[in-house]
């Protein structure tokens with residue numbers, strides 16, 4: 001006859017409620033760990049996703065995720081020409097906040113290097129990659145946009161052709177992918193009036209110099225598209241990302257580019273470190289600390305609950321001793337009950353978490369490692385708490401059952 | 404264990420506490436209970452009756468003295484058997500004033516566990532438990548929890564548990580205190596029947612003088628001293644004169 005199970009069955013309601021309570025506590029512990037992992041993972045999802053070996057950014061900046069970084073597009077060609085570089089493309093990334101249906105819509109705008117990168121590598125859950133070099137976008141589902149939905153950004157309207165999951169910026173904002181030209185158009189969008197004023201100003205400046213007066217075509221050009229004027233720079237890119245040829249040495253390649261004077265380079269690992277030490281560092285440490293605290297508190301609460309469970313049974317335990325039950329029967333009763341509660345509570349926490357975590361606004365990433373760790377903690381607490389109870393039970397005199 | 408008496412207690416002395424808090428609860432108490440003998444133990448409150456049962460029941464060993472159960476010297480002065488709890492579950496049955504059933508086990512389980520504790524297979528212990536409950540007239544309540552049973556029913560289940568390990572000695576401390584006199588007498592008669600049919604020695608601490616005719620022997624205890632009851636002593640404490648067929 002299993003005494004632990006009998007006792008549980010006898011006070012089933014109480015046991016179930018306590019177990020659910022402990023389970024919810026464990027769910028929060030799991031969730032806090034998951035929020036931590038999610039934060040770290042989200043911060044790295046873009047850098048990992050683009051698959052760069054080397055990041056080339058504006059000189060002395062920490063790259064586009066930490067601060068503003070601007071490079072002329074021509075750096076792409078320069079980087080491509082460095083021995084050891086397999087290919088290079090521009091990286092355009094910035095965050096915008098617009099309004100949609102009266103609510104703020106924050107999104108990370110990521111430029112894909114059309115035509116080499118149409119977004120085939122993205123974690124698509126619906127739709128397709130980009131098929132034309134303008135006016136299409138792939139949006140993360142967290143942005144709340146539907147397939148086929150049209151969104152006006154700047155002067156142009158973009159159609160959502162694909163949806164991704166968990167593609168978010170380090171701030172947790174959903175990312176939308178465009179061709180890099182479109183991404184730049186969104187970033188550097190200027191109102192028509194400002195464009196007209198700028199053209200007029202150019203015309204004015206051209207009239208003021210000899211060259212402008214002697215060459216009428218210069219005046220003509222000055223009021224045309226800025227992209228056609230050789231003297232004006234094209235829109236800047238945030239960074240250039242390079243992939244190395246097989247066998248190439250990253251240090252050597254970096255050495256060449258660092259000699260240029262207008263760029264700074266980072267390896268992929270350095271970039272990840274910059275991210276974790278930079279923009280998400282405080283949030284990460286804050287959650288980590290809270291998680292440690294929460295784990296300790298849960299451990300204490302759980303231990304107390306299990307210990308109290310034993311205290312409530314001291315009279316029957318004295319009685320068992322009185323009728324001659326050996327110690328291992330009593331130890332078994334306490335230990336098994338505590339393990340049953342710990343195990344069930346863990347399962348409850350896990351199941352509730354499975355149901356609840358996907359509804360969180362940011363990713364809650366519960367890894368198998370974390371699950372195992374929490375399970376281990378629960379096991380240790382269950383055993384430890386029952387040891388306390390067993391210690392107490394061993395000291396109960398059988399004659400305490402009488403009286 | 405042959406023909407050895409169920410219990411031989413010789414010169415039991417029990418001292419609680421020490422120094423100025425010292426209480427001598429038993430003074431050289433001796434008693435012999437044969438197999439099949441039912442002994443009553445009378446005496447005022449605080450006389451040391453419970454202490455005596457705890458000493459011979461190996462729950463709270465005496466400070467001095469010798470306890471022999473079924474011919475086996477269990478306690479001899481400072482020397483005692485290594486595993487008293489084991490001896491207890493194999494040879495002694497207990498019944499106390501308040502029902503002492505395990506609250507989370509139903510009636511049958513409360514009896515069955517005793518059988519399992521002495522190593523019987525669950526099925527065997529179960530069968531025996533149900534037989535005992537039937538024999539004690541509470542077979543129909545086998546599946547009830549202790550709180551669902553009346554005081555008398557609880558006491559019967561406790562008796563069944565005390566019998567489940569086929570003990571050589573049953574110790575009952577005021578088992579009928581919570582019962583009305585009819586029920587109390589029934590329980591006493593139960594002890595007598597058990598003792599006579601199973602050859603078990605039984606000691607019952609009681610205040611109920613109306614049921615004394617059930618017992619084979621009657622002892623009195625006063626201030627830690629134990630002696631066979633005299634007619635006058637019993638009558639004095641029992642009030643109006645009564646016939647006790649077993650008293651000298």
Ligand SMILES: Nc1ncnc2c1ncn2[C@@H]1O[C@H](COP(=O)(O)OP(=O)(O)O)[C@@H](O)[C@H]1O
Pocket residue numbers: 419420426427428446447448449450451452453454455
């Ligand atoms: N655990 C104990 N510690 C100290 N004194 C005790 C203890 N148990 C009983 N006594 C004392 O021993 C004496 C006998 O008690 P007890 O055996 O319970 O008497 P009875 O059962 O006859 O009423 C009383 O004076 C009581 O106060």
Ligand SMILES: [Mg+2]
Pocket residue numbers: 452453454576
């Ligand atoms: Mg008493």
